[in-house]
Amino acid sequence: MSLVIDAKVVQNKQIIPGHYRITLATPYCTEKARPGQFLHVRCGSTQDPLLRRPISIHAVDPQAGEVSLLYRVAGRGTALLAEYRVGDMVSIFGPLGRGFTLPKGDGKVCVVSGGIGIAPLYFLLQKLAGLGIFATVFQGVATAKQILIEDEIRELGHSVVVATDDGTKGFHGTVTSLFEDFLRGGGLVSKPGINEDGLVSCIFTCGPPAMMKRLSEIAAQQGAYCEVSLEERMGCGVGACLSCACKIKDGSGWFHYRRACVEGPVFPAGEVFWE
Ligand SMILES: Cc1cc2nc3c(=O)[nH]c(=O)nc-3n(C[C@H](O)[C@H](O)[C@H](O)COP(=O)(O)OP(=O)(O)OC[C@H]3O[C@@H](n4cnc5c(N)ncnc54)[C@H](O)[C@@H]3O)c2cc1C
Ligand code: FES
Incomplete structure (x- = not known):
């Protein structure tokens, strides 16, 4: 289940110019998150930007109950996220989406x-x-x-x-x-x-x-x-707005649309209708 959670900032540090890692205290996401899933993050404390921004779950520390996000400052939302300080609260929604299939066996x-x-x-x-x-x-x-x-x-x-x-x-x-x-x-x-x-x-x-x-x-x-x-642009993050539609093969040589936020963002490469 995905929840809206106010998570405390444990760290928010620039690791190379324009790229930050924010660590959030959220035992729930720590327990539930699967690789490839993302959090929908409210980046500012006002209505601007209105929409949450999708950021992948980058690392999980189960002992500490902490989840980290690694992000590049791309525009207004991520620039605001970079301003959060230790102790601030960030509203996150997640974990969302379908992640990677974990391999079994001893293949490469x-x-x-x-x-x-x-x-x-x-x-x-x-x-x-x-x-x-x-x-x-x-x-x-x-x-x-x-x-x-x-x-x-x-x-x-x-x-x-x-x-x-x-x-x-x-x-x-x-x-x-x-x-x-x-x-x-x-x-x-x-x-x-x-x-x-x-x-x-x-x-x-x-x-x-x-x-x-x-x-x-x-x-x-x-x-x-x-x-x-597939990191499509997203709106709602829960399958309602269709802004994240991506082309997936339909088996007849053509495609149908799938929502990256719920059916993805991870897809088998062979199913993607690349353009
Ligand atoms: C499932 C998912 C996971 C993601 N994970 C990460 C992550 O781990 N780290 C990270 O840095 N970013 C990630 N992104 C991209 C991130 O969501 C965008 O960079 C962010 O939403 C930009 O918001 P903004 O307000 O800062 O910039 P905006 O002002 O909204 O946009 C700034 C510029 O970035 C472009 N842009 C915005 N979103 C995307 C996108 N999804 N794909 C390509 N270009 C985009 C816009 O067209 C514009 O040119 C992910 C996106 C998705 C869908
Ligand atoms: S972001 Fe709204 S349907 Fe995917």
Whole structure:
């Protein structure tokens, strides 16, 4: 069940320019949240902006009863969120949406992010580490200064490779090119897809639509199962306003609309009608 909760700010810190991590005391969300789900956040204390803003659940600390959100200041709402101080109360609504499918078995798991897309994937990586599943994480950013939480991901036991558009660190090029290089080296092995034990070889991704589209194509070529988190613009967050409609294949070569806030934001990549 999703609840509207006033959560106390435990921390709200800039981690790289324009990117903040806010930690909220909310034992309820800590208990209920699944990787890939999001909170609908009231960013200001007035009616402006009127609508809540969807932000993915980035990390969960069950012992402390705290949930963190990692966000990029994109406009008025997120700029107001950056002004919250320790002890302030933030109205959150959630957890909302359908999250990632947790893999079972001992197949290879790859996580591919673009920019702030790493935000929801870190919670997934926390859960995977708890299950004893260690992933290879491909993080794509424009430039080295925008790399996010690399050390924290390594501390969970996962490996991280970075791609920068300008070549200032790691692979010089897009994260999808880096991932293709990895595959050429035989990186994604074992039986792909889903068997009766669950997923055995899979890719999870979040980032710009063009990146996720390309990754979906690569996954299809490999016969690997892939899930994407579609960050459509949202209004209500509960399936009523249809502002988050996204195109999902209908089985006849065409598409029907699905609401990213309730049927997503995570979808199997092979079901998305990419344009
Ligand atoms: C399910 C979901 C999870 C999300 N998780 C995160 C997260 O973990 N961290 C994070 O930083 N952001 C996340 N976002 C995006 C975040 O919701 C927007 O950046 C935020 O709503 C912008 O609000 P604003 O008032 O600051 O900016 P606005 O003034 O509303 O918009 C500023 C600019 O950002 C663009 N924009 C707004 N929303 C989106 C969107 N959904 N996709 C692409 N462009 C958008 C607008 O077109 C405009 O150009 C998520 C979005 C969704 C739907
Ligand atoms: S945001 Fe209103 S239906 Fe999805």
